[in-house]
Amino acid sequence: MLKELGVILLIMIVLVIIGNIWFDIVDGILEKIKNLITGNNNKTVWHEFPENKDKNNHY
Amino acid sequence: MGLFGKLFKGPEIDMEKSRANAEKMRVLFNHMVENGDDYKLIFGYTEDVSRFNYGFVHGSKTKIGNLIVGWNKESKTIAVVPTVPDLSGCGEATYYRYNDILKAYRNKYPTDAFVIYPDKKGYIAINAYDWLEDEKLYVYVSQEKELAEFTEFFMNSFYKK
Numbered sequence: 001m002l003k004e005l006g007v008i009l010l011i012m013i014v015l016v017i018i019g020n021i022w023f024d025i026v027d028g029i030l031e032k033i034k035n036l037i038t039g040n041n042n043k044t045v046w047h048e049f050p051e052n053k054d055k056n057n058h059y
Numbered sequence: 060m061g062l063f064g065k066l067f068k069g070p071e072i073d074m075e076k077s078r079a080n081a082e083k084m085r086v087l088f089n090h091m092v093e094n095g096d097d098y099k100l101i102f103g104y105t106e107d108v109s110r111f112n113y114g115f116v117h118g119s120k121t122k123i124g125n126l127i128v129g130w131n132k133e134s135k136t137i138a139v140v141p142t143v144p145d146l147s148g149c150g151e152a153t154y155y156r157y158n159d160i161l162k163a164y165r166n167k168y169p170t171d172a173f174v175i176y177p178d179k180k181g182y183i184a185i186n187a188y189d190w191l192e193d194e195k196l197y198v199y200v201s202q203e204k205e206l207a208e209f210t211e212f213f214m215n216s217f218y219k220k
Contacts, residue, residue: 019116026113027120044141048148049083050090 072190077201083146084198088127091152092138098129101205102198103139103185106170123196128185130212137175137217139183144198155183163219165210173213 084102089095107122127140127149135157141150155163155175162176172184189203 023111023113023116026116027111044150046148046150047087047090049087049146 070192072201073199074201076199077190080146080198080200081202084127084142084200087142087146087149088129088138088140091140091149092129095129097133098131098136098138099205099208100127100129101187101202101209102126102200103128103173103187104197105184106186125198126185128187128209130209130217132212132216135216139185142198144194144196146198153183157217157219160219163213163217165214165218173209 081100084100085095088098088100092098103126105124105126107124108119109122110119111117125142125144127142129138129140130136131138137155138152139155140152142148155177157163160175160177161179162174162182164174166172166174166184170184170186172186174182174184176182187202187206187209189206190201191197192199
């Protein structure tokens with residue numbers, strides 16, 4: 001009984017792992033296709049954190 | 060305190076980390092917004108929920124957008140600066156002035172969010188909590204008092220329907 005439950009649990013874990021890998025593959029491909037179609041039109045302006053600290057380690 | 064006492068107490072906030080992040084939020088905000096010190100700040104976030112169906116795998120995915128939300132009571136203005144959980148940078152500020160917006164209200168369901176319609180075309184829904192532990196998704200900052208102040212400002216001075 002316990003052996004069967006263990007096997008079922010293992011199968012379910014494998015299915016979850018495969019499902020997650022499948023999601024990552026398909027989602028990644030779709031993102032790449034979307035970027036190719038839209039190009040770089042949606043580039044947002046980004047500002048890095050200004051690194052200027054005083055002697056008391058405050059910004 | 061015994062073991063059970065510690066269990067029931069819940070997670071403890073690292074106030075030093077929270078203070079450091081609050082300071083970084085202020086630096087980023089003031090960098091992007093003129094007279095930034097005239098604004099009080101809280102951390103908020105947006106949730107973009109979409110459904111997907113990839114054959115035998117389907118469900119919904121949520122994209123979280125981090126925001127530094129500043130508000131000025133005198134000018135009745137909310138300034139929103141997009142950022143990331145580690146506050147390594149930020150985007151351009153967007154301003155919502157009371158006289159220019161179409162609607163502003165608090166939505167309780169499905170999530171507790173402050174909703175602003177700048178015009179008929181779109182809206183922004185700002186979610187905010189006093190503290191969120193997941194540093195991979197949200198800025199780690201404790202803001203119970205600031206959130207209460209923002210809620211009071213939004214409901215009493217910025218509400219528009």
